[in-house]
Amino acid sequence: MKIFYLPDLGEGLAEAEIREWYIKEGDVVKVDQPLVSMETAKAVVDVPSPYAGKITQLHGKANEIVKTGAPLISYETDEVVADKGSVVGKLETSEKKWDDGDVIIGGAKTKSTTIKAMPAARVLAQQLNVDLSQVTATGPQGLITANDVKQFIDKSPASALTGETESLRGVRRVMAQIMAQSHKEVVPVTIVEDVDLTDLPPKSDLTTLILKAIVAGVKAEPALNVWFDGKTLERKMFDEVHIGLAVDSAEGLFVPVIKNAEAKSDQELRQTVDEYKKSVADRSVSPKDLQGATITLSNFGMIAGRYATPIIVPPAVAILGCGRSRDAVIARDGKMVVGKIMPLSLTFDHRAVTGGEATRFLGAVIKNLQQK
């Protein structure tokens, strides 16, 4: 037997009045068949049958009031009513099948294939592009340590060459730092040009001539004789021309500074250069002589090399490189003549110097050299 209790026919209605029964006791009804007309405070509604079966009892007569939740109709039914059971919440139901696949009680029977490595070793291996499977583990239980990765790198073919490692010291160390600093900061542009020195008198002192040509170049284009501060974006112009002279030595690169080159005679210039060469060779050059260059000359052609991309040392903004001068066939007045050529390479810091300024400077240097 099933009892159909009066459901709430509206929203929170406590009761309803029976207006008319559509069925009587003993009737057999279907699901959804209208059973009774009920009047509530809001409306008159037909109540459909929730079950199929035979009506055994009507719990009330027309015009009687029935409380919500009280028995309304009793059925005799074989129907098994779906019972979701939940008084709170809604359970998801479906006809889905549990696909449990091949469940393994415990773990899958597989042997450990991962390489055991310290996290630091993994990071290091990734940075150095080392395949951990190639590394010999020395840690406990076959563990690869960071040191194992380093050992692997040390044993790689590139490291197999013999040779002693030495720490850079002194001037060479300073050179390494200054060059790296320059590379990080400066925006260098290098322009190259040949200067025709055919008409230069024999036995001319080329170094002195070049120093004087730089002074002439600076006079024509003062923008190359400045110090530039990349942080504050300030440049400082100078009337004086302090020329740094790159001098090679076994200890490393020295750049002693020829102060006030613009005020020095040829003879004074030559004398200063000679003194610096000597003092660099015997390491007696004073630190104060190594500071304050406003522009630099690298006369690398004394050794070998035509063109170069010389490196500027901040705060200066320009360096002129002179390559090895040589005899060359030159076109002159429509004819080929054999003359003397000196290649020049000017690097300028394009943050502080324009291309126009740089080329005007180079032009003035060349013009000055060719007037001699």
Add this chain to the structure above:
Amino acid sequence: MAEITLVEAVNLAMAYEMSVDPDVIVMGEDVATNGGVFRATLGLLDKFGPERVLDTPLAESMIAGLAVGMAARGLKPVAEFQFMGFIYPALDEIINHASRMRNRTRGRLTCPLVFRTPFGAGIHAPEHHSESTEAYFAHTPGLRVVIPSSPSRAYGLLLASIRDPDPVVFLEPSRLYRYAKQEVKDDGKALPLDVCFTLRSGDDVTLVTWGAMVKETLAAANTLQQAGISAEVIDVATIKPLDINTILASVEKTGRCIVIHEAPLTCGVGAEILAQVVEKALFSLKAPPERVTGFDTIVPYAKLEKYYIPSEKRIIDAVNRLMEYA
């Protein structure tokens, strides 16, 4: 062999064990006449009578206390709490008595009982019907915490829990109660406790989970498979004591580990699992392990539930993060 839902499997296991062991008693609020709030005990009263299927007052402390007394005297009560959120009045009996009966009596008395309760969100119920507080019980020495995730495991693990001589907290994921059906043989065969179940074998990442989250985790594993990522899915099943060795062996193979649980992040069982993974399998890890969990908030009401429960997408996103570490 019938195709049954998870809640029917729970019912089947209790009916089986009651039929073979007269000491098994079922008790709880509305479990007898009504058949239980989720109908887990439906029909047991008719089969086994009112002396073995007991409706109790609405007093969880009393339910647990009665069960402890019965168990100490040799019965095997299976006590139902209607929702996990209702269990807290019984914590004194569970923690102070059930869990330590064996220890307190130096082994003279044991407590062969099962506390059953549905748990977890996803059924659009109020918040204290939706929480997952398995960590409270896992934290308590002397309690076994068992969580099935399919009809067959519900059947086999509940049988094992009833037969176990010590107290078991048996947590049933309510949103899986009727979610799908599975053929379950009513042969009285228990599944082993204290061991994980590996549901999918894989090589790239180990996904560790339990209860209802098995559903989203398996879905994520299937999606990842299509993307060429092979995930191993481990259903922990017994949260306490933890079968860490199965998890470690898997992590040593895959080098990556994600724990997925519905419970809040902080001090969840995932924290314990990852702590042990880091302690014992650190050198096999290719990537930092992760947890994908519920949030440190009260479980929200129905509309926001889907944002609270870790989604398949959150699991896949975590896997993709770990896969960035070659």
